[in-house]
Amino acid sequence: MDDFENIYGQHLAIEILKSAISKEHISPAYLFSGPAGVGRKKTARIFIKTILDKNQDKRSTKRKIESNNHPDLLWIEPSYIVQGKSISQKQAREESISIKSPPQIRLNQIKEIIEFLGKKPFESEKSIVIIEDIERINESASNALLKTLEETNTGLFILITQRPEKLLSTIRSRCQIVPFVRLNDNEVNKIIDKLENIEEIDDIPHEKLKELIDFSYGSPGRYLINLKYWLSIPSPLRQKLEIQLTNQIELLKLAKEITDELNIEQQLWFIDFQQNRAWEKEKNSNMVKKLEELRKQLLKHVQPRLAWEVALLEINLID
Numbered sequence: 001m002d003d004f005e006n007i008y009g010q011h012l013a014i015e016i017l018k019s020a021i022s023k024e025h026i027s028p029a030y031l032f033s034g035p036a037g038v039g040r041k042k043t044a045r046i047f048i049k050t051i052l053d054k055n056q057d058k059r060s061t062k063r064k065i066e067s068n069n070h071p072d073l074l075w076i077e078p079s080y081i082v083q084g085k086s087i088s089q090k091q092a093r094e095e096s097i098s099i100k101s102p103p104q105i106r107l108n109q110i111k112e113i114i115e116f117l118g119k120k121p122f123e124s125e126k127s128i129v130i131i132e133d134i135e136r137i138n139e140s141a142s143n144a145l146l147k148t149l150e151e152t153n154t155g156l157f158i159l160i161t162q163r164p165e166k167l168l169s170t171i172r173s174r175c176q177i178v179p180f181v182r183l184n185d186n187e188v189n190k191i192i193d194k195l196e197n198i199e200e201i202d203d204i205p206h207e208k209l210k211e212l213i214d215f216s217y218g219s220p221g222r223y224l225i226n227l228k229y230w231l232s233i234p235s236p237l238r239q240k241l242e243i244q245l246t247n248q249i250e251l252l253k254l255a256k257e258i259t260d261e262l263n264i265e266q267q268l269w270f271i272d273f274q275q276n277r278a279w280e281k282e283k284n285s286n287m288v289k290k291l292e293e294l295r296k297q298l299l300k301h302v303q304p305r306l307a308w309e310v311a312l313l314e315i316n317l318i319d
Contacts, residue, residue: 003046007039008191008220009183016178017047026051026126027176029149029157031134033164034180037221043180044130044158048073051156052124071122074113074129078103078136105137110144117148117155128156135163142168149174182218189213191220204230215276229269237261241270251316255308264298267308271295290315 004014013032020026032040045065052072053061064070080087080103089103113129121127131137137145146168149157157175164172183191192213204212212230216223233241237257245251258267271291278287294311298304 003049004043007043007046009187010039010043010180013043013178013180016176017043020176021047021050026156028152028155029159029175030178031164031167031172031175032158032160032178032180034162035182035217035219035222036162037216037219037223037225038180038183039220040160040180041132043178044160048128048130048156048158051126051128072124072127074116074127075132076105076109076113076129077132078105079109081106103133103136105131105134105141105145107138107140107144110141110148113145114148117152121154126154126156128158130158130160132160133162134159135161135166137167142171146171146174183220184218185213188216188218188220188223192223203235211273211277214280215273226269226273229266229273232266233270234261245312246316248313248316251312252309255305255312258308259305264304267298267304268295271298287315 004018007014013034032044034040049062049065052065052070061070065073068075077089079089080092082092086106086108092103113131116129117127119127131145149171159167159171159175161167164177208230212226213223215226230238240254240257245254258270262270271294275288275291278284278291290311294307297307297311
């Protein structure tokens with residue numbers, strides 16, 4: 001169980017899982033509840049590895065789990081429906097598929113779980129099902145999952161969520177709660193210091209890195225996402241975004257450059273980042289409101305350049 005030492009700041013969660021392993025008293029279902037990016041999925045992989053590798057080569061088991069290729073493990077995440085077909089979030093990102101509705105855990109995925117659990121495990125004593133972002137489950141799937149949880153015998157469920165209150169209370173009551181918490185700044189910095197292969201951060205001013213860390217709300221995973229987004233903005237545009245422009249012509253040019261250089265996902269991230277910055281550094285509620293109006297316009301598919309022009313001009317009047 002030494003791998004648990006690589007999980008920072010989740011002492012209660014680790015204590016619960018270690019106790020279950022040492023006493024050989026594994027619950028049929030666990031609810032890993034807490035913020036994204038603080039180690040929930042990593043902890044799940046370590047936990048199931050200790051269960052799946054009892055009678056197998058441990059390195060082989062770890063490799064299969066990390067590649068999502070273990071015959072006794074089914075990992076489910078919310079999906080989209082595109083032209084009648086179920087598309088994973090990863091596939092949608094890789095293929096740049098434009099989708100308006102949010103992803104969901106769907107009834108067909110619960111049916112896949114039922115079929116999976118109906119087969120005898122190949123290499124271990126238990127078949128394990130992990131459902132990521134379980135709060136995104138739709139109503140029909142939720143009812144089917146509840147029935148499956150009530151009837152499972154040899155299966156083990158791990159449900160991962162940021163919003164446990166969105167689940168049926170009957171689903172929550174059938175799970176052992178494993179709480180994950182936001183990390184403090186020291187714990188976040190320890191993890192960040194261990195990160196490798198991010199040479200580009202040398203080009204980011206220390207003050208900006210601190211803003212990106214603050215915007216991560218105690219989540220190393222979210223910090224990596226924030227860093228990825230900031231680095232995805234072309235360097236010349238990054239520099240312009242840091243300058244306090246007042247000339248209306250320059251602001252209109254900036255609106256054009258933002259919409260030419262950034263996709264909608266990047267634009268929405270930048271709005272979130274600027275809202276956090278406006279509130280944390282200046283307590284500027286008017287700017288936060290204007291940025292929120294801009295977000296709503298973009299989500300309504302208003303012409304992005306026009307939305308940015310209006311927002312930047314109005315924000316300049318606030319300043």
